[in-house]
Amino acid sequence: MKKNLAIILILAALCACAKKGPNLPGQLKPGSPEYIMNQGLYYLNEGNLAVAESKLEQALKKKPGLEGALNGLGLVYMYKQEFDRAISTFEKLLRLNPKHADAHNSLGLIHTEKNRYDKAKEHLLVAANMKNYKTPENAYVNLANLELRFNNLAAAQRYIEKALQANDRFAPVFNVLGIIAERRNQLPAALKYYERAQSILTHDDINLMINVGRVQAKMGHKRQALDILERALALAQSEVIKDHIRATIKKIEL
Numbered sequence: 001m002k003k004n005l006a007i008i009l010i011l012a013a014l015c016a017c018a019k020k021g022p023n024l025p026g027q028l029k030p031g032s033p034e035y036i037m038n039q040g041l042y043y044l045n046e047g048n049l050a051v052a053e054s055k056l057e058q059a060l061k062k063k064p065g066l067e068g069a070l071n072g073l074g075l076v077y078m079y080k081q082e083f084d085r086a087i088s089t090f091e092k093l094l095r096l097n098p099k100h101a102d103a104h105n106s107l108g109l110i111h112t113e114k115n116r117y118d119k120a121k122e123h124l125l126v127a128a129n130m131k132n133y134k135t136p137e138n139a140y141v142n143l144a145n146l147e148l149r150f151n152n153l154a155a156a157q158r159y160i161e162k163a164l165q166a167n168d169r170f171a172p173v174f175n176v177l178g179i180i181a182e183r184r185n186q187l188p189a190a191l192k193y194y195e196r197a198q199s200i201l202t203h204d205d206i207n208l209m210i211n212v213g214r215v216q217a218k219m220g221h222k223r224q225a226l227d228i229l230e231r232a233l234a235l236a237q238s239e240v241i242k243d244h245i246r247a248t249i250k251k252i253e254l
Contacts, residue, residue, distance in 0.1 A: 033059045033063035033069070034066070034068075037056060040052045043055060044056075044072055044075060044076060047237075049079055055150065067093060071090075074090045074106055085093065101130045104139075124143045136162075136163075138169040140163035140175060141164060144176045148180070148183070153183055170207075171200040172191045178211060178215075187219050192212045192214045194212045198212070204231075208243075209232035209234055213232065215247065
């Protein structure tokens with residue numbers, strides 16, 4: 001299956017699923033479904049999809065209705081580009097808990113990738129408007145990205161303003177504002193937004209580095225563009241992203 005750059009960059013920006021070590025000593029009983037689930041989520045966060053998938057499947061065999069394990073397994077399938085399996089998993093989770101906002105958000109992302117505008121928007125709007133969703137800015141950013149995919153700049157602007165109201169320190173908000181400005185050929189504003197997003201983060205973000213390099217090149221700042229794109233290439237791990245960066249560098253060097 002052909003891997004798509006957009007979904008890889010979106011997934012790379014997702015929040016960490018588990019922030020502690022794989023064993024979580026003293027918190028859960030070793031061998032329990034929850035214990036095994038947290039091991040799986042840890043490995044998912046580390047990018048070890050094979051182990052994550054195995055652990056999450058083990059947890060679900062012990063406890064089929066374990067929501068966190070279903071959500072994690074759906075994310076594994078998203079990373080692997082197995083979208084049909086991801087959809088089936090998230091829909092199973094929603095049958096258990098129709099108010100699972102993250103599952104709606106993830107389905108919105110998948111249907112966006114599949115260019116299913118109505119389905120994507122339906123799930124993302126449900127997530128954004130759920131009272132129990134602690135990070136509605138995620139759904140609003142994804143709604144803005146959906147509209148950008150169909151070049152609906154005014155709608156994208158409206159949703160990104162909602163995301164900004166929800167969280168004015170959320171780096172993806174400023175990334176999308178940069179994309180909107182870039183589409184409108186407002187290059188200095190676009191660069192300012194991308195750099196604002198970078199300033200919020202405590203780590204290098206490949207997506208933002210690519211965006212900054214592209215705008216620098218459009219503005220005629222060839223040296224700055226090549227510097228940041230070459231640094232992004234050195235940091236990138238996905239071959240899809242590496243190929244994209246190499247192609248962008250070649251265009252600048254022509």
